[in-house]
Amino acid sequence: MSKSTYYTGEGLQRLADELKDLKTRGRADIAKQIAEATDKGDLSENAEYDAAKDAQGHLEAKIANLANLIANARIIDESKLDASKVGILSKIKMKVPTGAIMEYMLVSAKEANVRENKISIDSPIAQGLLGKRVGDVAEIKTPRGMIKFEILEISL
Structure with a gap:
């Protein structure tokens, strides 16, 4: 289990917005890249396909990391x-x-x-x-x- 990290309400909202963007626009962009690379034929020697799959892996890792940060986030009670x-x-x-x-x-x-x-x-x-x-x-x-x-x- 990750340790809790404290955020301002604004900071936590920025993280949530970034996560939403990665899950929607980020995943859609990667899916498009994979589809375009797939259309070019043989996947065994398709560098564009390999690059798109690598990018997909990096994106999913970033999404998982952000989701974990948010799950363990605590909002600071300024009062x-x-x-x-x-x-x-x-x-x-x-x-x-x-x-x-x-x-x-x-x-x-x-x-x-x-x-x-x-x-x-x-x-x-x-x-x-x-x-x-x-x-x-x-x-x-x-x-x-x-x-x-x-x-x-x-x-x-």
Whole structure:
């Protein structure tokens, strides 16, 4: 049995939408590719058919993986989160030694998206911030060495 992973309602809905798309459009596309390859004759030496069957296997594995993630997903009850310290779903405003202000939200690994300033709760930076409070300074080892992050604000 897989371990439970926590998601926001929005993140879980994105997974469900992706699964639905793979089951409908994804499977239909693969079936079309297989049919087109089959129409070309002898399957024993048909590279297009082999490629389509491989793609089908990859698609089914992805569908199974997503279905498993969804089956083991738990939605985070935001009303039970503590905004006084950094945790999952915390939005953190922090200052780095250069004086730059950075803002991130800590989310599950599957919901992480750097363009949206959402970082994985499993990342080294997030791990170094967990449990910290406003005013705390977290020293976190990064590929560029140790960096100090001063927590300016925490919200949900």
